[in-house]
Amino acid sequence: MSKILQVKDLELSFHTFAGEVKAIRGVNFDLNKGETLAIVGESGSGKSVTTKSIMRLLPESSSEFKNGEILFDGKDLTKLPEREMQKIRGKDISMIFQDPMTSLNPTMTIGKQIMEPILKHQKVSKAKARKVAIELLNMVGIPNAENRYKMYPHQFSGGQRQRIVIATALACNPQILIADEPTTALDVTIQAQILELMKDIQKKIDTSIIFITHDLGVVANVADRVAVMYGGMIVEIGTVDEIFYNPQHPYTWGLLSSMPSMDVNEEKLYAIPGTPPDLLNPPKGDAFALRSEYALKIDMEQPPPFFRVSDTHYAATWLLHPQAPQVEPPSGIIERMRTFPGSRYYEATGGRA
Amino acid sequence: MVKYVGKRIIYMFITMFLIATATFFLMQTLPGSPISSYNKLNDNQKAIVEKKYGIDKPKPVQYAIYMKNLAKGDLGTSFAFKGKSVNDLLASRIKPSFILGAQAMVFGTIIGILLGMIAALKQNTFWDYGSTFFAILGISIPSFVFATLLQYFVASQWHLLPVGLWNDGWKSSILPSIALAMGPLALSARFIRTEMIEVMGSDYITLAKAKGANGFEIAFKHAFRNALIPLITVLGPVAAGLVTGSLVVEQIFAIPGIGEQFVSSIMVNDFATIMGTTLFFSAFLIVVIFIVDILYGVIDPRIRLSGGKA
Amino acid sequence: MKKDIEKLPQDQFERIEIDSSHAERIEKPSLSFWQDAWLRLRKNKAAIVSMVVLVLLVIMALVGPHLNGHDGAAQNLRHANLPPKMPGIEKLGIMDGVGNLSGEKVDLYAMKKVDEYYWFGTDGLGRDLFTRLWEGTQISLLIAFVAALIDLVIGVLYGGISGYFGGRTDDVMQRIVEILIGIPTLIVVILMIMVMEPGIGAIIIAISITGWIGMSRIVRAQILKYKNQEFVLAARTLGTNDSRIIGKHLMPNVLGIIVINTMFTIPNAIFFEAFLSFIGIGLQPPAASLGTLINDGFKVMEFQPYVLLFPCIVISVLMIAFNLIGDGLRDALDPKMKD
Numbered sequence A: 001m002s003k004i005l006q007v008k009d010l011e012l013s014f015h016t017f018a019g020e021v022k023a024i025r026g027v028n029f030d031l032n033k034g035e036t037l038a039i040v041g042e043s044g045s046g047k048s049v050t051t052k053s054i055m056r057l058l059p060e061s062s063s064e065f066k067n068g069e070i071l072f073d074g075k076d077l078t079k080l081p082e083r084e085m086q087k088i089r090g091k092d093i094s095m096i097f098q099d100p101m102t103s104l105n106p107t108m109t110i111g112k113q114i115m116e117p118i119l120k121h122q123k124v125s126k127a128k129a130r131k132v133a134i135e136l137l138n139m140v141g142i143p144n145a146e147n148r149y150k151m152y153p154h155q156f157s158g159g160q161r162q163r164i165v166i167a168t169a170l171a172c173n174p175q176i177l178i179a180d181e182p183t184t185a186l187d188v189t190i191q192a193q194i195l196e197l198m199k200d201i202q203k204k205i206d207t208s209i210i211f212i213t214h215d216l217g218v219v220a221n222v223a224d225r226v227a228v229m230y231g232g233m234i235v236e237i238g239t240v241d242e243i244f245y246n247p248q249h250p251y252t253w254g255l256l257s258s259m260p261s262m263d264v265n266e267e268k269l270y271a272i273p274g275t276p277p278d279l280l281n282p283p284k285g286d287a288f289a290l291r292s293e294y295a296l297k298i299d300m301e302q303p304p305p306f307f308r309v310s311d312t313h314y315a316a317t318w319l320l321h322p323q324a325p326q327v328e329p330p331s332g333i334i335e336r337m338r339t340f341p342g343s344r345y346y347e348a349t350g351g352r353a
Numbered sequence B: 001m002v003k004y005v006g007k008r009i010i011y012m013f014i015t016m017f018l019i020a021t022a023t024f025f026l027m028q029t030l031p032g033s034p035i036s037s038y039n040k041l042n043d044n045q046k047a048i049v050e051k052k053y054g055i056d057k058p059k060p061v062q063y064a065i066y067m068k069n070l071a072k073g074d075l076g077t078s079f080a081f082k083g084k085s086v087n088d089l090l091a092s093r094i095k096p097s098f099i100l101g102a103q104a105m106v107f108g109t110i111i112g113i114l115l116g117m118i119a120a121l122k123q124n125t126f127w128d129y130g131s132t133f134f135a136i137l138g139i140s141i142p143s144f145v146f147a148t149l150l151q152y153f154v155a156s157q158w159h160l161l162p163v164g165l166w167n168d169g170w171k172s173s174i175l176p177s178i179a180l181a182m183g184p185l186a187l188s189a190r191f192i193r194t195e196m197i198e199v200m201g202s203d204y205i206t207l208a209k210a211k212g213a214n215g216f217e218i219a220f221k222h223a224f225r226n227a228l229i230p231l232i233t234v235l236g237p238v239a240a241g242l243v244t245g246s247l248v249v250e251q252i253f254a255i256p257g258i259g260e261q262f263v264s265s266i267m268v269n270d271f272a273t274i275m276g277t278t279l280f281f282s283a284f285l286i287v288v289i290f291i292v293d294i295l296y297g298v299i300d301p302r303i304r305l306s307g308g309k310a
Numbered sequence C: 001m002k003k004d005i006e007k008l009p010q011d012q013f014e015r016i017e018i019d020s021s022h023a024e025r026i027e028k029p030s031l032s033f034w035q036d037a038w039l040r041l042r043k044n045k046a047a048i049v050s051m052v053v054l055v056l057l058v059i060m061a062l063v064g065p066h067l068n069g070h071d072g073a074a075q076n077l078r079h080a081n082l083p084p085k086m087p088g089i090e091k092l093g094i095m096d097g098v099g100n101l102s103g104e105k106v107d108l109y110a111m112k113k114v115d116e117y118y119w120f121g122t123d124g125l126g127r128d129l130f131t132r133l134w135e136g137t138q139i140s141l142l143i144a145f146v147a148a149l150i151d152l153v154i155g156v157l158y159g160g161i162s163g164y165f166g167g168r169t170d171d172v173m174q175r176i177v178e179i180l181i182g183i184p185t186l187i188v189v190i191l192m193i194m195v196m197e198p199g200i201g202a203i204i205i206a207i208s209i210t211g212w213i214g215m216s217r218i219v220r221a222q223i224l225k226y227k228n229q230e231f232v233l234a235a236r237t238l239g240t241n242d243s244r245i246i247g248k249h250l251m252p253n254v255l256g257i258i259v260i261n262t263m264f265t266i267p268n269a270i271f272f273e274a275f276l277s278f279i280g281i282g283l284q285p286p287a288a289s290l291g292t293l294i295n296d297g298f299k300v301m302e303f304q305p306y307v308l309l310f311p312c313i314v315i316s317v318l319m320i321a322f323n324l325i326g327d328g329l330r331d332a333l334d335p336k337m338k339d
């Protein structure tokens, strides 16, 4: 598997009237070719800022890269001149946003909006671009595209608009597609359709996808790997199975426990206590410790490094330090771990059998 | 949409009717009589004049006649201008007012849009502060202050342009047009700046950026049109400002327009002309606001189908 | 990720109890609405400078007429049409009493053997323009403040009642507003002023008669926005009476927008007063307001431009200051405009 994108020690701040907001405080991850990486975390954890900084879409006047690099195609995107960035955006890396109701230009026909990146990045005639646009619309499931590509966004429903945005993002066969909560603003049934569409597309064209969501339920369906974000950092990263069935970080435990379950006899819905950290004055140790019932003394003083769980699975919690006491995860988590070979609660006889 | 337009038209007529009625009865309570300027007349002659203008009849009858004529578009007869009809008076004076208003409007709006765009695209730079300050001056400084200063410096002191009157072709219209243009200029500069900044922060602009569009394409292909459409809504206040401004500016530059005539008819208690001009101005402003609302509904695809914004 | 696991003191790994209420206290050092607004406003230099300038102008309007010992109403034809002359500044070659006399520059004070200083000169009746300027400013400000106050009271009451009670009350009240809003302000103001006895009262009434409509619409919109929010519903469920809900729960939230709007109604009133006085149907002589002073100055600007200049400067600065403060407040109080 080749790495198509590498984010290393990324730190980014916003300068606001109230002070410096340390929105990204050291993010590391790689994206492999053809895979879907999900980034999950509560809202405000820095998911959008992370991906927008890859695309360099943050306001230049108020945001500042403090450290780290974003390697794509042999180039460090944090240092690329704006002009070069424009050649990458929409061509090699493209993006889908959360709210389809506001992501399309209301005074431009959708056809024009889909054709825009094609005409921008590829040397093709208008007629050819139009043909591609109509093909794309057909592919994302907009019926009667030949006639409808001349219409304005308000003439489409929310789900259709998101399909149009997806078509726009795919127009130049990007190597990376970033989807920032693409289904959050949609009805549940439409959500499922859009997810289905994204899976389809990935099968058809060999794109790597970064899929952002705050809803773990969505993740299991679409992702190959999962990165869990908290307070501007990735706190745990691993394959879907590792995150779902052998989670190590108390925050991941909390997220999994607060996931609504189909299981009727499960106890009442769990919510993680407290609020996300104040990024104006981030805590000096483990940012989650103040909300965690598993906090250690050291969490208050020193941020935890990443501990290796397996070759693909890392977590930043002092609980994984050999000197740390063994703690008992919530019962629901133990339940999950029982089914995962290699976890300390694995029951070879029970579990999946 | 049809229902909305119908409702608006009915409101327009109610408003005009109320203004006409209110104007008529307010005029009756005015101190002094419309023919008090004719004081050389003896009682007998006065009676003849009063009969001629129909002001010997009881008030309700006068009102009925007035409204009946009004329905036919007849604004009555001026007292001060030797029996000329108010319609003719207005017609003879509309051209200078129209030219000044149109020039001020076009000039002011274009410069205003430019300033607003510059300010928004160069937010928090010298350009922004400069054009914002200019807009604040335009909004704050009353048109008559600006007009008198222009007249004093540009015309009286530097002799660059005529001091006033309407007898030097286009040159005569420059200073009064500039004085009137300050309002539209400032209003549109401010409006476009705010609107552009808001549009530039919207999701579809971020998406356009994410598609690889450059700064120019974003500002002009995507943002400008969306910022420009709502500018139609300032047309109402702009028109009101132009009418207000025309009263003083035409007086300062001695322009034979409707505004100047209105002010002088107030000075001589010329009821019929005051009423006629009042109705004319009101109708103009009401129609402008009506057109603005309808236009806004037609142009903007976001609200075109939902049937107006009300 | 590849960091070696280092050996740490074992006591560091003791488990600790976290009180989660404690966590929330530390994590939310949020500012109150007004503190937040003040922080923003303080950063707006234009607004702060404008406030200082405005305070200075108000002080001058109050004490200015008594500063140089001249009476603004006293006519003295021997001292008519004197140009400005100010001690100290006269040495700089401006405001030194030199004026135009049939095209020649002469020291009119010396010529007319006047020993007193008239800082801003005198008018054709020999009245001291400095004193009259500040008297005029005083009247203009008085008219503007009273008119704005009336707008505020009527507008808030009308909009508040209409929005709070809703239903039929709101329907009827809004139909009335819809018709009134169609009548151009200028027309109403001029008609009203014509039928009343000229004077300060007439001008105030003329300006206020439709001035409150804008305020009422804004207040109504805000009330509608807040009245169904949880804290209000909660208060109502607890049996709080209407006036208390309005005063305690709604008004504090609507206050910001009322303050902003008032900051724009004041300059508007200043403008209309000056406008009416300038075209000659506002204040009547010998009363002075900024409008009448500008009108006087306009008539003689060819030969005594200083008569026009000073009131023009004062009204412009006043209007700019109010507008900048209004803008600053709007940016500071409107949470939508966050950076």
Ligand SMILES: Nc1ncnc2c1ncn2[C@@H]1O[C@H](COP(=O)(O)OP(=O)(O)O)[C@@H](O)[C@H]1O
Pocket: A014, A015, A016, A021, A023, A041, A042, A043, A044, A045, A046, A047, A048, A049, A050, A059, A062, A279
């Ligand atoms: N333009 C900005 N200026 C200041 N702070 C910002 C800006 N954008 C995001 N932030 C802050 O960065 C943090 C992360 O935000 P974001 O990435 O949007 O979270 P999410 O995980 O919900 O996508 C939040 O605390 C947010 O307040």
Ligand SMILES: [Mg+2]
Pocket: A044, A047, A048, A049, A180, A181
């Ligand atoms: Mg987000």
